[in-house]
Amino acid sequence: MIKVGIIGGSGYTGLELIRILLNHPEVEIAAVTSRRFAEKAIADIYPHLTGLIDLKFEDVSIDSIAVRTDIIFTAVPHTRAMAYVPEILKHGCRVIDLSADYRLDPAVYEDVYGVPHSDPRSGVVYGLCEINPAPEGANLVANPGCxxxxxxxxxxxxxxxxxxxxxxxxxxxxxxxxxxxxxxxxxxxxxxxxxxxxxxxxxxxxxxxxxxxxxxxxxxxxxxxxxxxxxxxxxxxxxxxxxxxxxxxxxxxxxxxxxxxxxxxxxxxxxxxxxxxxxxxxxxxxxxxxxxxxxxxxxxxxNLVKGASGQAVQNMNLVFGLDERTGLMNPCLYP
Amino acid sequence: MIKVGIIGGSGYTGLELIRILLNHPEVEIAAVTSRRFAEKAIADIYPHLTGLIDLKFEDVSIDSIAVRTDIIFTAVPHTRAMAYVPEILKHGCRVIDLSADYRLDPAVYEDVYGVPHSDPRSGVVYGLCEINPAPEGANLVANPGCxxxxxxxxxxxxxxxxxxxxxxxxxxxxxxxxxxxxxxxxxxxxxxxxxxxxxxxxxxxxxxxxxxxxxxxxxxxxxxxxxxxxxxxxxxxxxxxxxxxxxxxxxxxxxxxxxxxxxxxxxxxxxxxxxxxxxxxxxxxxxxxxxxxxxxxxxxxxNLVKGASGQAVQNMNLVFGLDERTGLMNPCLYP
Amino acid sequence: MIKVGIIGGSGYTGLELIRILLNHPEVEIAAVTSRRFAEKAIADIYPHLTGLIDLKFEDVSIDSIAVRTDIIFTAVPHTRAMAYVPEILKHGCRVIDLSADYRLDPAVYEDVYGVPHSDPRSGVVYGLCEINPAPEGANLVANPGCxxxxxxxxxxxxxxxxxxxxxxxxxxxxxxxxxxxxxxxxxxxxxxxxxxxxxxxxxxxxxxxxxxxxxxxxxxxxxxxxxxxxxxxxxxxxxxxxxxxxxxxxxxxxxxxxxxxxxxxxxxxxxxxxxxxxxxxxxxxxxxxxxxxxxxxxxxxxNLVKGASGQAVQNMNLVFGLDERTGLMNPCLYP
Amino acid sequence: MIKVGIIGGSGYTGLELIRILLNHPEVEIAAVTSRRFAEKAIADIYPHLTGLIDLKFEDVSIDSIAVRTDIIFTAVPHTRAMAYVPEILKHGCRVIDLSADYRLDPAVYEDVYGVPHSDPRSGVVYGLCEINPAPEGANLVANPGCxxxxxxxxxxxxxxxxxxxxxxxxxxxxxxxxxxxxxxxxxxxxxxxxxxxxxxxxxxxxxxxxxxxxxxxxxxxxxxxxxxxxxxxxxxxxxxxxxxxxxxxxxxxxxxxxxxxxxxxxxxxxxxxxxxxxxxxxxxxxxxxxxxxxxxxxxxxxNLVKGASGQAVQNMNLVFGLDERTGLMNPCLYP
CATH class of the missing domain: 3.30.360.10 (Dihydrodipicolinate Reductase; domain 2)
Structure with missing residues (x-):
C-alpha cells in the first residue's frame, strides 16, 4: 500500500483527496494536516466523513509527515508549498503539489504572483496527464490549475x-x-x-x-x-x-x-x-x-476532480507505475 | 389612458407585459388573449396575479381586440405574428411585435426561419430603443430579440x-x-x-x-x-x-x-x-x-424586461410620445 | 410628501425599504444612514440603484435625521433600536422599528434576548397589520419578525x-x-x-x-x-x-x-x-x-416584503391615514 | 460474481443502480432493459456513462432476462412490477422490487393505489434494512419508498x-x-x-x-x-x-x-x-x-441512494449473505 500524506486537508481540494483516496485500492491515508483543526477528529469537523475515516487532523512538522509517507499531496495556498516541498523531497518522499508554485517557469511565476520563488527549479513536470504524463519515479509533479x-x-x-x-x-x-x-x-x-x-x-x-x-x-x-x-x-x-x-x-x-x-x-x-x-x-x-x-x-x-484532486491522484498513479485509472473510474453523480 | 391588448398573454413575455403595464400610469389593459385558457380568469390560472387583475383570458378574433384597443402587443411565436399584424393595422391600431417576424429583412427571415413571409414589408422599426428609437406615431415596431x-x-x-x-x-x-x-x-x-x-x-x-x-x-x-x-x-x-x-x-x-x-x-x-x-x-x-x-x-x-416586455413598453412609450421611462423606472429586485 | 429617514440603510431590509419607497407616491426619502459606508453614494455601493437614487449614506446623529423627517424606519440589529427610538420620538418624529426591540413584553424580551431593555414601554403596537392595524397617529410601531x-x-x-x-x-x-x-x-x-x-x-x-x-x-x-x-x-x-x-x-x-x-x-x-x-x-x-x-x-x-420592509411601509401608511395599499400593490416577480 | 438484471434501466433509480453496481466488487451487470431506448447503447443515451458500460438497453421478455441473471432489480412504476415478479421468481431468480407493489398489505395496496393486486402474497420482506433486514436467501424484497x-x-x-x-x-x-x-x-x-x-x-x-x-x-x-x-x-x-x-x-x-x-x-x-x-x-x-x-x-x-437504489443494493447484499456494506461505503460528494 502506498502511504499518503495530505498537507492542508481541510480545504476543498484536501477533502476531495480524502474522498477519492478512501476508495483507492492501493492507498492508505497515513496523515492529514490542518493547523486550524489540529487534534480534532476529521469526522467531527466534517460529519459527512463519519464512519469512513478515523484520523485526526494533525499540526506537526513536515519532517514528521514525510518520514511516515511515500507521497505527499500539498493542498495549500501558493507560496506555502514552495516552503514545504524541499523539506519533503529530502526525505525521499514524493510530492504532488496542488498549489501554483511549481507550475510556471520561476521567472514568470515571480512576475505573475508578485513574490520571489524560494525554490526555483527546472524540469518539474506540469502534470496535465494527457499531454505531459509524469514519468514513473518522478519525485515532484506540479498539478495543473483547474x-x-x-x-x-x-x-x-x-x-x-x-x-x-x-x-x-x-x-x-x-x-x-x-x-x-x-x-x-x-x-x-x-x-x-x-x-x-x-x-x-x-x-x-x-x-x-x-x-x-x-x-x-x-x-x-x-x-x-x-x-x-x-x-x-x-x-x-x-x-x-x-x-x-x-x-x-x-x-x-x-x-x-x-x-x-x-x-x-x-x-x-x-x-x-x-x-x-x-x-x-x-x-x-x-x-x-x-x-x-x-x-x-x-x-x-x-474542477475539484480532473481540475484538482482527481488529476493529482492520476499523477500519483503515474509516478508509482500504476494504471492511471486506478481508483478513478467512478461514474459521475448523475443527476 | 392608452388601451392595450396583449395577444398571447399566457406565456412568459405576456405575463411580464401584464406585470409591467399594471403599474404603468398611462395604460389600461383592455384585453388579454389565450387559446389554451380561454374564458378562464387570468388570476385563476396565474394565482400570483390574484387581487391585481380582474380580466379573463379571451379567445376571440383579432378584429374584436383591435377595435377595443389603441395598441396591441403580439407576444406569440414567430409565423403567428405576421398573420395577425396586417389585420390589426388595418383597424388603425398600433402593434409592438415581440415575435421575430418583423425583425429581419424578409429575405433573410425566410432563409433563417425556413418559412415564407406572408407580410413582407420594409421600413419596420427594429425597436432597439437606444439605437433606433421608434418615431412617435409609428404603427409597427419589431421588438428585438433578447x-x-x-x-x-x-x-x-x-x-x-x-x-x-x-x-x-x-x-x-x-x-x-x-x-x-x-x-x-x-x-x-x-x-x-x-x-x-x-x-x-x-x-x-x-x-x-x-x-x-x-x-x-x-x-x-x-x-x-x-x-x-x-x-x-x-x-x-x-x-x-x-x-x-x-x-x-x-x-x-x-x-x-x-x-x-x-x-x-x-x-x-x-x-x-x-x-x-x-x-x-x-x-x-x-x-x-x-x-x-x-x-x-x-x-x-x-431577458424578460429589457430583453422583451420592458423594451416593448419602452417602444410603446416612444410611439405615443411619452417619456420613454414612463412606468419603467423600477428598481431591480435585489437581492 | 412624507419625509422618510432610514437608519441602517445598507442591510437587506434597509435596501428593500429603498426599493419600495422609491415607487411610493406619497414619500420622499430624505436620509439614509450607514456607518460603514458613510459619505459614499448609495448607488456606488449598490450599483443596482444607479439612476434611481442620488443620496449618499450618512453617518450623523439621530437628532439630525429626526429634525429632517416625518418618520424613521429603524432597520438595525436589536439593542440598537432601543437606543435610538426615544431620541427620535422626542422630536415628534414617528418610528417604525424593524428590529426586535419593541415586539415583546419588555420582561419577556429581557429573558429571550438576554439583555436589559433600556426603553421599556407598554402599549407599543405589534404591527401585524391584518390583526393589529396601527391606529392613525401612532408614533411607534414594532414591525413583526419575518x-x-x-x-x-x-x-x-x-x-x-x-x-x-x-x-x-x-x-x-x-x-x-x-x-x-x-x-x-x-x-x-x-x-x-x-x-x-x-x-x-x-x-x-x-x-x-x-x-x-x-x-x-x-x-x-x-x-x-x-x-x-x-x-x-x-x-x-x-x-x-x-x-x-x-x-x-x-x-x-x-x-x-x-x-x-x-x-x-x-x-x-x-x-x-x-x-x-x-x-x-x-x-x-x-x-x-x-x-x-x-x-x-x-x-x-x-420575507423582505410582507416579512419586513413591505409591512413596515404598510404600517407607515396606516399611521399616516393613507390607504394601506399605497405604493404596495405591485405584482410579484413571476417567474 | 452475481449476475444482475435491471428492468427499467432508463429512469433515475435504474441509472443509480448502474452507478452503484459498476463499483460493486461482487457484481456483474448482465442486462438492462428499456422499451423506449431499446437497442441503443446505454452510453449513447446517457453520455455520462461513456467509458464505463458497454451494454445496450434491451427490450426483451422477462424470461430471457431471468435465465441470464441471479437477481433482478425491478425499477418500474407500480402495477408493472407485480406483472413481472411472478415470472422472474419461477426461474429461481431473485427480485428486489423498487416499485410500491409489494410494500403494503395487498388489501391496503388496493385501497391506496386504486387498482387490484394481481399477485397478492404475504410474507414479503419490507426491506428497510436497519429494521427488517432481509434474511439470506430471501427471493423477493420490497424496497421501501424514499x-x-x-x-x-x-x-x-x-x-x-x-x-x-x-x-x-x-x-x-x-x-x-x-x-x-x-x-x-x-x-x-x-x-x-x-x-x-x-x-x-x-x-x-x-x-x-x-x-x-x-x-x-x-x-x-x-x-x-x-x-x-x-x-x-x-x-x-x-x-x-x-x-x-x-x-x-x-x-x-x-x-x-x-x-x-x-x-x-x-x-x-x-x-x-x-x-x-x-x-x-x-x-x-x-x-x-x-x-x-x-x-x-x-x-x-x-433519496436515490438510501431512499432507493443504494438500499436496494444493501438488500441484495443481505439476500446473498454478503456484508451489507459491500460496494456501498462511498463518501458523499461534498461539497
Whole structure:
C-alpha cells in the first residue's frame, strides 16, 4: 500500500483527496494536516466523513509527515508549498503539489504572483496527464490549475496541428473553485440567479495556458472566467480562430488521434457539467461555424476532480507505475 | 389612458407585459388573449396575479381586440405574428411585435426561419430603443430579440467608432428565455448545477446582430449561447478584437458619448445579473487586455424586461410620445 | 410628501425599504444612514440603484435625521433600536422599528434576548397589520419578525375560533433572512442542493408567536425553522391539531370571515414562494387530513416584503391615514 | 460474481443502480432493459456513462432476462412490477422490487393505489434494512419508498420505546424523486427559489409509515411532503409528541441502542442533505423543546441512494449473505 500524506486537508481540494483516496485500492491515508483543526477528529469537523475515516487532523512538522509517507499531496495556498516541498523531497518522499508554485517557469511565476520563488527549479513536470504524463519515479509533479486543465485540453490538439491563429477561452466555473471560506462571491444571495465575470482579462491561470500551449505551437491566447451558480464544474467555451480551412471531419480526426487512448477524455456531443460531476473525466465537443474561420470547442470538467484532486491522484498513479485509472473510474453523480 | 391588448398573454413575455403595464400610469389593459385558457380568469390560472387583475383570458378574433384597443402587443411565436399584424393595422391600431417576424429583412427571415413571409414589408422599426428609437406615431415596431438586445448594446458604440475587427458574443441566459413549457432543458435536475451550451454556432438571433451592427460598420460577428441555472437574465461577454490601439479612457469616452443621455443604459464597473433582475436596465462594463488587441465588454439585462416586455413598453412609450421611462423606472429586485 | 429617514440603510431590509419607497407616491426619502459606508453614494455601493437614487449614506446623529423627517424606519440589529427610538420620538418624529426591540413584553424580551431593555414601554403596537392595524397617529410601531408574520397569519383565524389545541410551525426560509454578511450558512456550496434546520426548538421568534396567539386563545405553540436554497421567501407549514371536528367548508368560512377585507391576504389553493416573490402578499391555503384531527395550513410570504420592509411601509401608511395599499400593490416577480 | 438484471434501466433509480453496481466488487451487470431506448447503447443515451458500460438497453421478455441473471432489480412504476415478479421468481431468480407493489398489505395496496393486486402474497420482506433486514436467501424484497425510509428511521426507536403519542413528518425532497420526465413541478422557473408543498395530507407513502411503525407500537402518524430546489435528498423533520417526560440523554440512549451496530445510520448533530449526497447513509439528529412534550428528530438521506437504489443494493447484499456494506461505503460528494 502506498502511504499518503495530505498537507492542508481541510480545504476543498484536501477533502476531495480524502474522498477519492478512501476508495483507492492501493492507498492508505497515513496523515492529514490542518493547523486550524489540529487534534480534532476529521469526522467531527466534517460529519459527512463519519464512519469512513478515523484520523485526526494533525499540526506537526513536515519532517514528521514525510518520514511516515511515500507521497505527499500539498493542498495549500501558493507560496506555502514552495516552503514545504524541499523539506519533503529530502526525505525521499514524493510530492504532488496542488498549489501554483511549481507550475510556471520561476521567472514568470515571480512576475505573475508578485513574490520571489524560494525554490526555483527546472524540469518539474506540469502534470496535465494527457499531454505531459509524469514519468514513473518522478519525485515532484506540479498539478495543473483547474481552468488551465479544461482550457488546454480543449485547444491542445488543434494548436498542435498548427491550424490555430487565436484562442479565446470563455470559462464558467462552479464556486467551489473559490474555496471553503465564505466571501461576498460565495454569498448565496449574490450568486444564485446570477453569473459573475471576474478578472476579466487578467486571471493568473492565463499564464499556464500560454506556457503550455506555446510548447505546441504559437497562438494568441486570451481568457475570461466567470463564476456560475453551481458548486462544482468548469465549462470552457474555446472560441478558436483558425489559420486555415478545415471541416468537421478533419477536426474530429485531429481530436481522435490526439486523445484516442486517453481514458479520461471523452469526445462525444456538446458536453455539460452534469455528465462529469464527481468524476475525473474531461468531456470535449466542438462545432464549426459554417462559412467562417471560427471553431467552438467546449470542454467540461469537475474542477475539484480532473481540475484538482482527481488529476493529482492520476499523477500519483503515474509516478508509482500504476494504471492511471486506478481508483478513478467512478461514474459521475448523475443527476 | 392608452388601451392595450396583449395577444398571447399566457406565456412568459405576456405575463411580464401584464406585470409591467399594471403599474404603468398611462395604460389600461383592455384585453388579454389565450387559446389554451380561454374564458378562464387570468388570476385563476396565474394565482400570483390574484387581487391585481380582474380580466379573463379571451379567445376571440383579432378584429374584436383591435377595435377595443389603441395598441396591441403580439407576444406569440414567430409565423403567428405576421398573420395577425396586417389585420390589426388595418383597424388603425398600433402593434409592438415581440415575435421575430418583423425583425429581419424578409429575405433573410425566410432563409433563417425556413418559412415564407406572408407580410413582407420594409421600413419596420427594429425597436432597439437606444439605437433606433421608434418615431412617435409609428404603427409597427419589431421588438428585438433578447440576445441581440444585450449583445448589440455591448458592441454598438465600438463598431460605430470603426475600431472593431471582430466580435465574439458569448452569452449566458436564464432559462425563462426558453418559455413556460417544461422541456428537457428546463428540467431542474438537468439544469441545476450545470450550464448548457446550445446552438453553439448557429442560433437564429445571430442574424439580428449581424443585420444591426453592419448598419454601423463592418465587423465579423459570432455568437454562442448557453443556458445557466437562473430564471432570468442574460449576461453577454463580448470578446472584441480591435482594429487599432485604444486605451481604456478612449473606450470609456466612446461609451459615454454613445449612451450619455440614455436612461436605461448604465456604465459602471463589471455588471452582473443581480443588479438588473426585474428592471429595464442594461448595465455595461469593459476591460482591456493589457498589451493585446482584445477588449472584453460585458452587458447584463433581464431577458424578460429589457430583453422583451420592458423594451416593448419602452417602444410603446416612444410611439405615443411619452417619456420613454414612463412606468419603467423600477428598481431591480435585489437581492 | 412624507419625509422618510432610514437608519441602517445598507442591510437587506434597509435596501428593500429603498426599493419600495422609491415607487411610493406619497414619500420622499430624505436620509439614509450607514456607518460603514458613510459619505459614499448609495448607488456606488449598490450599483443596482444607479439612476434611481442620488443620496449618499450618512453617518450623523439621530437628532439630525429626526429634525429632517416625518418618520424613521429603524432597520438595525436589536439593542440598537432601543437606543435610538426615544431620541427620535422626542422630536415628534414617528418610528417604525424593524428590529426586535419593541415586539415583546419588555420582561419577556429581557429573558429571550438576554439583555436589559433600556426603553421599556407598554402599549407599543405589534404591527401585524391584518390583526393589529396601527391606529392613525401612532408614533411607534414594532414591525413583526419575518417568521411570526407568516406563522401568525396562518394560524390566527383558527386560534381565534377556539378550535385549536396545538400548532407546530415548520418554516422554510430563504437565506436573505440571515442578512447581507457572508457566513457559513450563506456560503453557496453549503446551501445549494441542501436544506438546513437550525435552532430546531428554540428560535427567538417563537416568543412573538406565543405572545400574539395567546391574545386570541390558548394553544400550544412550537416552531422549527429551516433555511432553503432560495434568496427570498418564507413558507410556513402549520400542522394544527384541532380541539373539535370541522370540515373544510367550515375552515374556509373561518378564514374568509377573518381576512375578507384584507387586501394583502389571499386565500387560494396551496401557496408557494413563486407567487409572492417581491410582493407584499401573504398567500394562505389549507387541507384537512381525512379522518384525523390534523389540519395543515400553509402560508407564503416574501420575507423582505410582507416579512419586513413591505409591512413596515404598510404600517407607515396606516399611521399616516393613507390607504394601506399605497405604493404596495405591485405584482410579484413571476417567474 | 452475481449476475444482475435491471428492468427499467432508463429512469433515475435504474441509472443509480448502474452507478452503484459498476463499483460493486461482487457484481456483474448482465442486462438492462428499456422499451423506449431499446437497442441503443446505454452510453449513447446517457453520455455520462461513456467509458464505463458497454451494454445496450434491451427490450426483451422477462424470461430471457431471468435465465441470464441471479437477481433482478425491478425499477418500474407500480402495477408493472407485480406483472413481472411472478415470472422472474419461477426461474429461481431473485427480485428486489423498487416499485410500491409489494410494500403494503395487498388489501391496503388496493385501497391506496386504486387498482387490484394481481399477485397478492404475504410474507414479503419490507426491506428497510436497519429494521427488517432481509434474511439470506430471501427471493423477493420490497424496497421501501424514499419518504418512508427517512421517516421511519427517524421515529422507529422512539416508537419502539413506547413513548410516542403522535408523529408529524414534515419532509422536504429533492425533485429527482419525481422522476426523469419534465413536468410543471420540475420546470426550473417553477422550482428554483421556491418550495412546493404537495399532497399535503394524503401522500401514498403515509401508508408505509403507518404500517411499519404500528408494528413497533401504536402512534398517530401524519405526513406532509414538499419539493425543494435540490436535485437529490430528503430531509425529514419529525415533530414528535411524547407520551412521557424524557430528557435528551435518554433519547440519545434509545437511539444508540437501536442503531448501535448499523453502519449506515449516523447519529451526530443536526443533519443536512450536503452530508449524505450520493451516499447510502441516513444521518439522524434530534433536539428536545425545553419544558415541552415535543421532540424534533431530523433525518437526512439521499433519496436515490438510501431512499432507493443504494438500499436496494444493501438488500441484495443481505439476500446473498454478503456484508451489507459491500460496494456501498462511498463518501458523499461534498461539497
Amino acid at each position: 481552468y488551465p486543465t479544461g482550457a488546454i485540453l480543449a485547444a491542445a490538439p488543434l494548436v498542435r496541428a498548427g491550424i490555430v491563429n487565436r484562442v479565446i477561452f470563455d470559462s464558467k466555473s462552479g464556486v467551489s473553485g473559490a474555496g471553503a471560506e465564505p466571501t461576498a462571491v460565495s454569498h448565496y444571495p449574490n450568486l444564485a440567479e446570477n453569473i459573475k465575470p471576474y478578472k476579466v482579462t487578467a486571471h493568473r491561470h492565463l499564464h499556464e495556458m500560454i506556457q503550455e500551449l506555446k510548447e505546441l505551437n504559437p497562438a494568441k491566447i486570451s481568457f475570461t472566467p466567470h463564476v456560475i451558480p453551481s458548486i462544482r464544474g468548469i465549462l470552457t467555451t474555446a472560441h478558436i480562430i483558425l489559420e486555415e480551412d478545415v471541416d468537421e471531419d478533419e477536426v474530429q480526426a485531429i481530436f481522435d488521434k490526439f486523445y484516442g487512448d486517453k481514458p479520461f477524455v471523452r469526445l462525444k456531443g456538446i458536453p455539460d457539467l452534469t455528465s462529469v460531476r464527481g468524476s475525473n473525466f474531461c468531456d470535449i465537443g466542438f462545432q464549426l461555424q459554417e462559412g467562417s474561420d471560427r471553431l467552438v470547442v467546449i470542454s467540461a470538467i469537475d | 440576445y441581440p438586445t444585450g449583445a448589440i448594446l455591448a458592441a454598438a458604440p465600438l463598431v460605430r467608432a470603426g475600431i472593431v475587427n471582430r466580435v465574439i458574443f458569448d452569452s449566458k441566459s436564464g432559462v425563462s428565455g426558453a418559455g413556460a413549457e417544461p422541456t428537457a432543458v428546463s428540467h431542474y435536475p438537468n439544469l441545476a448545477e450545470n450550464i448548457k451550451p446550445y446552438k453553439v454556432t448557429a442560433h437564429r438571433h445571430l442574424h439580428e446582430m449581424i443585420q444591426e451592427l453592419k448598419e454601423l460598420n463592418p465587423a465579423k460577428i459570432s455568437f454562442t449561447p448557453h443556458v445557466i441555472p437562473s430564471i432570468r437574465g442574460i449576461l453577454t461577454t463580448a470578446h472584441i478584437i480591435l482594429e487599432e490601439d485604444v486605451d481604456e479612457d478612449e473606450v470609456q469616452a466612446i461609451f459615454d458619448k454613445f449612451y450619455g443621455d440614455k436612461p436605461f443604459v448604465r456604465l459602471k464597473g463589471i455588471p452582473d445579473l443581480t443588479s438588473v433582475r426585474g428592471s429595464n436596465f442594461c448595465d455595461i462594463g469593459f476591460q482591456l487586455q493589457e498589451g493585446s488587441d482584445r477588449l472584453v465588454v460585458i452587458s447584463a439585462i433581464d | 417568521y411570526p408574520t407568516g406563522a401568525i397569519l396562518a394560524a390566527a383565524p383558527l386560534v381565534r375560533a377556539g378550535i385549536v389545541n396545538r400548532v407546530i410551525f415548520d418554516s422554510k426560509s430563504g437565506v436573505s433572512g440571515a442578512g447581507a454578511e457572508p457566513t457559513a450558512v450563506s456560503h453557496y456550496p453549503n446551501l445549494a442542493e441542501n436544506i438546513k434546520p437550525y435552532k430546531v426548538t428554540a428560535h427567538r421568534h417563537l416568543h412573538e408567536m406565543i405572545q400574539e396567539l395567546k391574545e386570541l386563545n390558548p394553544a400550544k405553540i412550537s416552531f422549527t425553522p429551516h433555511v432553503i436554497p432560495s434568496i427570498r421567501g418564507i413558507l410556513t407549514t402549520a400542522h394544527i391539531i384541532l380541539e373539535e371536528d370541522v370540515d373544510e367548508d367550515e375552515v374556509q368560512a373561518i378564514f374568509d370571515k377573518f381576512y375578507g377585507d384584507k387586501p394583502f391576504v389571499r386565500l387560494k389553493g396551496i401557496p408557494d414562494l413563486t407567487s409572492v416573490r417581491g410582493s407584499n402578499f401573504c398567500d394562505i391555503g389549507f387541507q384537512l387530513q381525512e379522518g384525523s384531527d390534523r389540519l395543515v395550513v400553509i402560508s407564503a410570504i416574501d | 419518504y418512508p425510509t427517512g421517516a421511519i428511521l427517524a421515529a422507529a426507536p422512539l416508537v419502539r420505546a413506547g413513548i410516542v403519542n403522535r408523529v408529524i413528518f414534515d419532509s422536504k425532497s429533492g425533485v429527482s424523486g419525481a422522476g426523469a420526465e419534465p413536468t410543471a413541478v420540475s420546470h426550473y422557473p417553477n422550482l428554483a427559489e421556491n418550495i412546493k408543498p404537495y399532497k399535503v395530507t394524503a401522500h401514498r407513502h403515509l401508508h408505509e409509515m403507518i404500517q411499519e411503525l404500528k408494528e413497533l407500537n401504536p402512534a398517530k402518524i401524519s405526513f406532509t411532503p414538499h419539493v425543494i430546489p435540490s436535485i437529490r435528498g430528503i430531509l425529514t423533520t419529525a415533530h414528535i409528541i411524547l407520551e412521557e417526560d424524557v430528557d435528551e440523554d435518554e433519547v440519545q440512549a434509545i437511539f444508540d441502542k437501536f442503531y448501535g451496530d448499523k453502519p449506515f445510520v449516523r447519529l451526530k448533530g443536526i443533519p443536512d442533505l450536503t452530508s449524505v449526497r450520493g451516499s447510502n447513509f441516513c444521518d439522524i439528529g434530534f433536539q428536545l423543546q425545553e419544558g415541552s412534550d415535543r421532540l424534533v428528530v431530523i433525518s437526512a438521506i439521499d
